[in-house]
Amino acid sequence: MSDQFVLETQGLVKEFKGFVAVDDVNLKVKRGHIHALIGPNGAGKTTVFNLLTKFLPPTRGKIFFNGKDITPMKSAAIARLGVVRSFQISAVFPHMTALENVRIALQSFEGSSFHFWKSGGSLDRLNERCMELLDSVGLMEFADTVTVELAYGRKRALELATTLAMEPQLLLLDEPTQGMGGEDVDRVVELVRKAAEGRTVLMVEHNLGVVSKLCDRITVLSQGAVLTEGDYQSVSDDPRVREVYMGTESTSTEVAG
Amino acid sequence: MMAESANASEIRASIVQQRKADDRKKLMVNLVLLALLLVAPAVLYPVFLMKILCFALFAVAFNLLLGFTGLLSFGHAAFLATGGYTTGYLLSTYANVTTEMGIIAGTAAATLLGLFFGLVTIRRQGIYFAMITLALAQLVFFFLVQAPFTGGEDGMHGVPRGYLFGLIDLQNNTAMYYFVLAIFLFGYILVQRIVTSPYGQILKAIKQNEPRAVSLGYNVNQYKLIAFVISAGLAGLAGSVKTVVFQLASLNDAHWHMSGEVILMTLIGGTGTLLGPVVGAAFVVNLEYQLSQGALADWVDAILGGIFILTVLAFRSGIVGEIQKFLKKNLH
Numbered sequence: 245m246s247d248q249f250v251l252e253t254q255g256l257v258k259e260f261k262g263f264v265a266v267d268d269v270n271l272k273v274k275r276g277h278i279h280a281l282i283g284p285n286g287a288g289k290t291t292v293f294n295l296l297t298k299f300l301p302p303t304r305g306k307i308f309f310n311g312k313d314i315t316p317m318k319s320a321a322i323a324r325l326g327v328v329r330s331f332q333i334s335a336v337f338p339h340m341t342a343l344e345n346v347r348i349a350l351q352s353f354e355g356s357s358f359h360f361w362k363s364g365g366s367l368d369r370l371n372e373r374c375m376e377l378l379d380s381v382g383l384m385e386f387a388d389t390v391t392v393e394l395a396y397g398r399k400r401a402l403e404l405a406t407t408l409a410m411e412p413q414l415l416l417l418d419e420p421t422q423g424m425g426g427e428d429v430d431r432v433v434e435l436v437r438k439a440a441e442g443r444t445v446l447m448v449e450h451n452l453g454v455v456s457k458l459c460d461r462i463t464v465l466s467q468g469a470v471l472t473e474g475d476y477q478s479v480s481d482d483p484r485v486r487e488v489y490m491g492t493e494s495t496s497t498e499v500a501g
Numbered sequence: 502m503m504a505e506s507a508n509a510s511e512i513r514a515s516i517v518q519q520r521k522a523d524d525r526k527k528l529m530v531n532l533v534l535l536a537l538l539l540v541a542p543a544v545l546y547p548v549f550l551m552k553i554l555c556f557a558l559f560a561v562a563f564n565l566l567l568g569f570t571g572l573l574s575f576g577h578a579a580f581l582a583t584g585g586y587t588t589g590y591l592l593s594t595y596a597n598v599t600t601e602m603g604i605i606a607g608t609a610a611a612t613l614l615g616l617f618f619g620l621v622t623i624r625r626q627g628i629y630f631a632m633i634t635l636a637l638a639q640l641v642f643f644f645l646v647q648a649p650f651t652g653g654e655d656g657m658h659g660v661p662r663g664y665l666f667g668l669i670d671l672q673n674n675t676a677m678y679y680f681v682l683a684i685f686l687f688g689y690i691l692v693q694r695i696v697t698s699p700y701g702q703i704l705k706a707i708k709q710n711e712p713r714a715v716s717l718g719y720n721v722n723q724y725k726l727i728a729f730v731i732s733a734g735l736a737g738l739a740g741s742v743k744t745v746v747f748q749l750a751s752l753n754d755a756h757w758h759m760s761g762e763v764i765l766m767t768l769i770g771g772t773g774t775l776l777g778p779v780v781g782a783a784f785v786v787n788l789e790y791q792l793s794q795g796a797l798a799d800w801v802d803a804i805l806g807g808i809f810i811l812t813v814l815a816f817r818s819g820i821v822g823e824i825q826k827f828l829k830k831n832l833h
């Protein structure tokens with residue numbers, strides 16, 4: 245297997261009681277790319293993410309990360325290996341401060357996470373790195389704010405900082421701009437661009453303006469199966485894509501224009 | 502850039518300051534609690550106080566799961582009873598088993614049972630978790646009814662209190678009280694340490710957003726299992742001590758009522774805090790005692806049920822939580 249691809253799936257299938265949500269998907273994600281996974285609602289994008297991170301067991305098929313078969317591995321182990329996902333619905337620890345949110349991710353590799361006899365102060369040495377990460381998403385002055393009190397856009401930025409704290413090789417982002425207005429979307433585009441430096445990103449994104457700005461390669465999913473794959477130009481010119489992806493052009497001009 | 506990082510270190514320093522201030526506040530509360538408990542036998546009947554402390558320890562143990570891990574166990578009576586019966590059996594049967602050994606053995610038995618319960622249930626979520634813990638606890642109840650050495654329906658009576666370290670006669674209620682107090686403090690401080698530790702942070706994260714904790718590389722079942730086992734062990738410790746205090750192990754301790762009662766105590770006192778279950782236990786034990794003395798003796802369960810519903814509907818944070826909220830509002 246070539247090491248050109250960070251992630252590869254072979255014949256990935258997920259059936260829910262006879263309903264095929266993911267249908268024989270062969271995905272190849274190139275190292276260093278920002279790769280988009282697009283498709284209409286219910287196409288199976290989130291389900292693919294759930295399979296890749298083993299939040300759901302695949303019905304059939306195999307998943308390779310850096311050429312290693314990770315299909316039998318558990319979610320937590322996959323995350324520690326360097327495949328870290330975000331969620332379609334903002335995923336934070338609401339009753340912790342922003343700094344504590346990021347610190348949970350750092351603790352994952354720090355080896356003290358089972359130490360129930362140590363004082364809370366023993367975590368202070370991670371705070372400096374937390375501040376750097378918060379600063380990188382523009383949240384430094386909110387370090388001590390309890391997360392529920394943050395605005396939606398900031399919660400998503402915090403989520404990204406927490407994910408980045410894991411130093412993932414492959415970042416899986418499920419609609420990072422969902423529910424955001426223009427300015428926030430631009431900020432997220434910048435954050436993702438920055439986050440993608442030195443790593444690979446696979447992202448689900450409905451906003452085609454964002455896709456055209458960020459992504460090197462696009463896979464279109466429809467009814468669980470791969471419809472087509474290519475760069476933005478070839479995918480957006482494909483009549484089949486327009487057909488399944490109603491509103492393609494209006495969405496893209498609306499946001500990109 | 503320079504200005505920014507100076508700013509960062511300032512914020513960082515103030516966060517650490519804040520935590521230290523919180524630690525000091527916690528220490529003050531602990532010291533006040535300790536002072537109160539040290540002088541309490543001068544005012545109140547020691548046996549009554551010991552009952553409160555045993556249930557307080559039981560509720561603190563339970564709250565490690567409900568309040569700090571987000572797991573609702575409906576089978577904690579099994580651990581209380583296993584601790585109590587093991588200690589009772591050993592102390593009544595073997596003259597050479599000391600009181601300390603009896604209590605340690607009871608705690609160990611409950612810890613082991615906790616490991617077994619935990620391995621069976623920990624993968625389950627929400628109501629399924631609660632129901633399976635209940636089912637397993639019912640098995641323990643039937644075992645204690647049927648087994649030849651438990652005294653069946655009557656339970657075990659006349660368990661000797663013995664001597665502490667072979668020296669101090671625990672038949673003396675004052676001596677017994679301070680022994681119970683020391684054990685209670687051990688459990689309380691242990692749980693306090695756990696919930697503020699690096700491990701406690703992970704428990705909190707799991708409680709607040711389990712899938713996110715998984716996606717950050719945490720094998721959440723292991724973390725939950727450890728909390729479950731510690732909780733079971735401390736509940737067993739409470740049961741062991743209770744058996745020594747009252748010199749009996751009773752089927753009441755194994756009944757599902759008891760699992761419900763500890764939920765009640767914890768919710769009434771407040772799940773979000775360490776002190777909540779202690780206050781809740783004191784409140785419930787006291788109320789049951791007061792009611793049993795008067796004309797309302799037959800209404801104890803109904804009244805407790807009513808208070809429970811009121812708490813769930815109107816005072817979600819419990820007694821301690823509501824007081825904290827009030828203080829916060831009025832001190833700023």
Ligand SMILES: Nc1ncnc2c1ncn2[C@@H]1O[C@H](COP(=O)(O)OP(=O)(O)OP(=O)(O)O)[C@@H](O)[C@H]1O
Binds near residue numbers: 286
């Ligand atoms: N756990 C589940 N059980 C049963 N069906 C499911 C489950 N998860 C997803 N599905 C179904 O699988 C299909 C694909 O869902 P999925 O969430 O992957 O779509 P999506 O492409 O992410 O859509 P969206 O753009 O709306 O987020 C849908 O029809 C959905 O109802």
Ligand SMILES: [Mg+2]
Binds near residue numbers: 289290291332
């Ligand atoms: Mg989705």
